[in-house]
Amino acid sequence: MVPRLARALVAAAAVVALSGIAAQAAPAPVTEAPQAAALIPVNSQMGRLRLPYTCAFPILGKQTLGLDLQGTFTTLLAPGQKYWFTDGKANIEVPSNLASLLAGLGAAYIDATVSSFTINAVNASPASVNALPNGLVLKNIPVTAGQKTVIPIAGPLTVGPFTAGPSGMAALKMGGAKASIKLKAKNGATLPIPLDVSCAAPVPDVVLAGINIGTAGDATNGAPSHGGLYTYPAVDLDHQQGSGKVPLVCQFPAPIGERTLTLTFTGDAGTVYGQGEKFYLKRASAYLEVPGPVVDALRARFPTATSVRTSISRFDIDSSGASPASLNVAGSGWTLPAQPLTAGTTLGMRIPGSDYITAGPFTAGAPGLMRLEVGVSAGTVSFLGAGGTQVGSLSISCAKRVPAVVIVPLVSAKPDPIKPVVSFLPPATGKTAGGEFATLTGIGLDQIREVYFGDVAAPYLAVGNGIVVVETPPHAAGKVTVTVRALNGTTTTPFTYT
DSSP, X not given: OOOHHHHHHHHHHHHHHHTTOGGGSSOOOOOOHHHHHTTSOTTEEEEEEXXXXXXXXTTTEEXXXXXXXXXXXXXXXXXXXXXEEEEEEEEEEEOHHHHHHHHHTTOSEEEEEEEEEEEEXXXXXXXXXXXXXXXXXXXXXEOOTTSOEEEEEEEEEEEEEEEEOSSEEXXXXXXXXXXXXXXXXXXXXXXXXXXXXXXXXXXXOOEXXXXXXXXXGGOOOSSOOOSSOOOOOOOOTTEEEXXXXXXXXXXXXXXXXXXXXXXXXXXXXXXXXXTTOEEEEEEEEEEEEEOHHHHHHHHHHSTTOOEXXXXXXXXXXXXXXXXXXXXXXXXXXXXXXXXXXXXXXXEEEEXXXXXXEEEEEEEEOSSEEEEEEEEEEEEEEEEEOGGGOEEEXXXXXXXXXXXXXXXXXXXXXXXXXXXXXXXXXXXXXXXXXXXXXXXXXEESXXXXXXXXXXXXXXXXXXXXXXXXEEEOOXXXXXXXXXXXXXXXXXXXXXXXXX
């Protein structure tokens, strides 16, 4: 523990840094499954995540940047199949504290040459691929003291090929990076302070994609693309959101029989959890597409039907590396709004109606890779004639794909044995408008992942030495519980809005 005065001085310096990460403050809504269904091809997944990226600078020491990354991948591989990370786009966020340090050295601009930006592979080869094999030269990036700088890495990037292993799950995870930085004065003159920067791969690992490996007949397009740089809304630090679109084999009663539909699934989760920690897949939704030929078969079975109403009794999300192994997230069931049954036209159903799915809690297992997968689903379709009168119904069941489709890859990490304990440096109060800086102090904060005021996420900066500076979000007057989540546990402390 450092003395209280030293804590206050360090915290005061961190306030400047926090002003550069205010973009974390508002949690972004997850993209709707129907929208994603229109953007990505079948047998592909796309997503976005945001993570802290620690880099070593000469003179300045270790600095934590932000890395915002998105891309597209396949959903299924054959053994030995080649595959790529496509539609890649990244932003490197230089926080305001680092911008202030660079400005203090006399810099008004920086030139950067990024020589490597690696994507690492698990159960695939090679073990690492440089996403920028020809390097990337960035010129005249403005630097202003106290302001965050966002450096875009030109896209779309295509990284690979990787070659899948013989079985199991092939995963891609974030690697390290290297860059040389030149500082330039206002007049354009280069300052004699070259900075060779090295960024380490995140610890614990951050997984970008998980792709199950099947048999030789399971090969899909190894380099799917949605045809442009579709951008998700911004995500919170240490969070990911994404969508996958896959064929779904469903069994209808005779004479319709087995038919293939299409399911798009979208959701939001963290990236890393401590062993034994409970977690959820949040703000999830699905979009089921019944193709025109299947619609025509249904109309032939019930020729007087003009619309359908679907009730879902089972919608399983399965887990690997976590428990329980399966959850029926439909609970007591979902009844979707009635929709017209039009000849030759695809029938699209948003699941669960206008609401969202929350899947969990799951419990993180032993340290290593985890994944959530699409499981079994079942329901009943009621066929309605003129005036809404029911003219018939069918029960439908959809099997789990083998190998399964990964909804989201995650990591279970070994938690620090010291449990987090925090309190605010006085005063533990703030204005209802938010936008102020408060300092948390305590122990066990090295593995901090989230800070919430009530149920509202707050941007934070882990300064070290048991100090975390947070920017208060807007909130109604009164007392609120501030929750700090770390890999090694969760702790709370009170705060009062006036």
